Amino acid sequence: MNKNTKKTIFWTLLGGFVAANVMVYKHAYHFTHVKDGERSLSPESLSFSQKLKILLGGISLPKSQNITSSYTTSTRETIFIPTRKNEYNLECWYDKVENSKGTVILFHGYGGCKSSYELEAHYFRQIGYSTLLVDFVGHGGSEGQEISLGYHEADDVKATFDYIKKNQNTENVILYGSSMGAASILRAIAVYQLKANKLILECPFATMKQTVKGRFEVMGVPSKGLAEWLMFWGGLQHGFWAFTHNPQHYSKKVITPTLLMGGKNDLRVKNWEIDKIYENLATKNDKKELVWINAGHESYVMAEPNVWKKAILNFL
Missing domain, CATH: 3.40.50.1820 (Alpha/Beta hydrolase fold, catalytic domain)
Structure with missing residues (x-):
């Protein structure tokens, strides 16, 4: 294996590692921040293509909206x-x-x-x-x-x-x-x-690990390694060690x-x-x-x- 081939392999692996971390970082961010848009369906309701889309780009979680109900009291x-x-x-x-x-x-x-x-x-x-x-x-x-x-x-x-x-x-x-x-x-x-x-x-x-794993499991996606990866970046984004x-x-x-x-x-x-x-x-x-x-x-x-x-x- 010549020197140029080794460099190509190194930069390819490094690029893949960085790209994977960017993807997981985005996942963690979308999972723990609200934004404008249409809310993703519950994991149990997703089709294969919808699951693939979420795995690649993360969920969409707009801010929840309160609705008026018949249980509202006059003195509220x-x-x-x-x-x-x-x-x-x-x-x-x-x-x-x-x-x-x-x-x-x-x-x-x-x-x-x-x-x-x-x-x-x-x-x-x-x-x-x-x-x-x-x-x-x-x-x-x-x-x-x-x-x-x-x-x-x-x-x-x-x-x-x-x-x-x-x-x-x-x-x-x-x-x-x-x-x-x-x-x-x-x-x-x-x-x-x-x-x-x-x-x-x-x-x-x-x-925390179990609840993150549960999301993957409901989608039918292997959670081993992914859950921990997501927790690492999510915890850093919010300033705490998620594993505790x-x-x-x-x-x-x-x-x-x-x-x-x-x-x-x-x-x-x-x-x-x-x-x-x-x-x-x-x-x-x-x-x-x-x-x-x-x-x-x-x-x-x-x-x-x-x-x-x-x-x-x-x-x-």
Whole structure:
């Protein structure tokens, strides 16, 4: 092999390595930043050509939009709460109930928004609790474009919790979260030692690696190596080491009474992940509950309303 051939091979391999990293960097960026455009279909709904397009160029994730619902109350207040060292403002809806038993703060999942949880909030108000529906940074009416899958969103949980404790004169604060929202609560409790009265968590993922792997697996794409590569660049873009963002570890510091719910048919958050988080909860056995819902990665109150409502009522 002559010298010129070796140079050609070297530069070809180097070029391929750089191009591959640029592609993965773009993937991580599109996965964790909102932009204008049409939203990509859920991984389960993609055709082969659509999967190929996403693998080459990344997903399209426009900022979620809140919609008006029949559950909007006449006394609703729109509140803006500063977060992350006052860099952003969170748009929140506060609905006060007369003779309230306390306040439930509701946090949505990845790419969602507060209006998606109007049905859950309506039920909490029916049983006597005021509610605060929250848009995370980069979602709905809140400022920003970044999504860190629960890492920096923990700051948003703390900001809204502190606001309610300070401004609404309530001693009883319950944190409710689904998917990324649940992971954000677990991190906030572990990092900031929030003194919430109770937690209601739906389908939190166990580790950052597992939730990234799950996206590839749902698409039918091998995840080994790719998931770690994506996490490396995604974490660097958001200023943290993604490999340590693990709700199953955060749960070891949770001493707050906790209701944990999982979907029996969830393809994104595996049943073992829910079991692991439940096992790790530092709360005593009589202060934690695990309820399985006959559902996938979806709204539990819509999938099994009677089971969900009974579990909530019994827990509260």
